[in-house]
Amino acid sequence: MQTGLRRAWAAFSLLLTACSSVPVAPTTDVAPKGSLRVAIAVGPAASAFWATRDSATGDARGVTVDLGKAAAARLGVPLKLVPYQNSGEITAAASQDAWDISFMPKDAEREKFVDAGPAYVVYESSYLVRAGSDVRGAADVDRDGMRVGAIEGTSTSRTVAKSLRHARLTLFPKPEGAVELLAQGRLDALAMGRESLIEFSKTLPGTRVLDDVIQSTGIAIVTPKNRPAAREWAGRFMEAAKADGTVRRALDGAGFATAVVAPPAPKR
Numbered sequence: 001m002q003t004g005l006r007r008a009w010a011a012f013s014l015l016l017t018a019c020s021s022v023p024v025a026p027t028t029d030v031a032p033k034g035s036l037r038v039a040i041a042v043g044p045a046a047s048a049f050w051a052t053r054d055s056a057t058g059d060a061r062g063v064t065v066d067l068g069k070a071a072a073a074r075l076g077v078p079l080k081l082v083p084y085q086n087s088g089e090i091t092a093a094a095s096q097d098a099w100d101i102s103f104m105p106k107d108a109e110r111e112k113f114v115d116a117g118p119a120y121v122v123y124e125s126s127y128l129v130r131a132g133s134d135v136r137g138a139a140d141v142d143r144d145g146m147r148v149g150a151i152e153g154t155s156t157s158r159t160v161a162k163s164l165r166h167a168r169l170t171l172f173p174k175p176e177g178a179v180e181l182l183a184q185g186r187l188d189a190l191a192m193g194r195e196s197l198i199e200f201s202k203t204l205p206g207t208r209v210l211d212d213v214i215q216s217t218g219i220a221i222v223t224p225k226n227r228p229a230a231r232e233w234a235g236r237f238m239e240a241a242k243a244d245g246t247v248r249r250a251l252d253g254a255g256f257a258t259a260v261v262a263p264p265a266p267k268r
Contacts, residue, residue, distance in 0.1 A: 027075060029229035031100055035078040038068030039090045039099035042083045043175045045199035048121045048251060048259055049087070049105060049219050064103045066250035067120070067221075071101060071237055085174040088153010094224040101234050105193075105217045107155035115225055117235040118265040119218025120247045125156040126214055127189040128197040130182050131206025138212035141189050142167050149178035150191040159215045160191045175200075182207065195256060218262050239264060 030036065042060055043050045051062035060081055072079035084090045087104040094113045105123045106116050127148075129135045141148060144166045150157035152171035161169055170187070172178040175196070181187035183204050190197065197209045221238045223230045241247050242261055251259045 027077060029227065030075055030233045031072075031077045033080075033100075035080040036068070036072040036075055036101065037080045037082050037099045038064070038071065039082045039084060039093065039102035040064045040068065041086055041090060041104070043085075043196065044179065045175065045196040046254055047123075047193045047195035047199075048254075048256055049103065049123060049193060050196055051083075061254075063121075063250045063254045063256070066253060067103060067241065067247070068101075070241060070246045070250075071234075074237055074240075075233075086151050086153050087155075088151075091153065097224075100223070100230060102222050103219055104222055105155045106220050107158070107217065109158060110155070113225060114222040115227075115231045117221040117223070117231060118238045118242070119220040119262040120238055120242060121219050121251065121259050121262055122216060123219045124194045124213050124216045125159070125191060126194045126197060126212060127191055127210045128182065128200055128204075129189045129208050129210065130185055130187065131204065132185075133188060133208070135189065135210070138210060138214055147186070147188045148191060149181065149187045149189070151175060151178070154192075155217060156191050156193070156215055163214070179204070195259070235265070 040051045040060060041049060042053060046052045046062050048063050051060045051065050054061050060083060065081065068081060069079055082099045090102050090104060091110045091113050093099060106119060127138060127141055135141055142164050146167035148164065148167045148169050149172055150160050150169060152173055157171055175192065178187060178190050179200055182190050191214060194209060201207045201209055221234045223234050247261050
């Protein structure tokens with residue numbers, strides 16, 4: 001009798017352990033509209049943050065697209081991509097019930113409107129300088145008469161705005177306008193994430209990406225404010241995605257084999 005009870009209790013304990021190891025997905029809290037609405041920034045050059053358009057199909061592709069697909073699959077709901085021109089637009093739409101999760105560089109200003117979860121990769125910003133420029137470092141950019149561009153609403157633009165004392169800063173809603181002016185020699189430097197700048201430099205002969213890092217932060221999964229269940233689920237998803245190789249595959253698939261996956265977030 002006692003042996004039978006012990007076996008029954010052991011089986012019950014194993015069941016409890018198995019159930020507790022499977023995260024409960026609060027589908028109605030994370031995806032209240034029935035599909036997982038993933039906000040992404042789409043631009044002309046890919047990075048660990050920026051998605052691009054497939055030239056043949058027009059579909060968005062990139063690291064954040066792959067992470068969005070993985071999140072929807074993990075939750076067991078359809079994916080709906082919600083494209084924006086930049087992270088500032090994504091942040092502004094956070095209070096409009098326009099999206100459920102997104103990915104963006106961590107920044108104290110935007111975290112007034114979104115809750116940031118774990119980072120999945122380190123994101124460095126620098127300058128791309130025009131062809132023929134004598135600029136050798138970030139300090140050379142901040143001179144009288146220098147024309148600097150950045151993408152409005154981004155953490156990089158806020159960092160640059162605080163640091164520049166002499167150069168004139170112009171904000172652009174999306175990168176295409178800034179890149180065009182740089183190609184024409186009407187902009188001296190463009191501040192953005194290093195990965196995107198490297199892609200731009202390949203199509204702009206004579207331009208150079210500076211070695212200097214003007215900002216270093218993590219790109220994190222985010223949710224709109226006042227959605228604690230979604231925030232908790234998103235955090236668990238991202239930690240699992242880093243551990244099981246999902247993030248690594250997304251980076252490699254987009255051509256960023258040298259990008260380093262962020263370490264696990266500290267336990268709270």
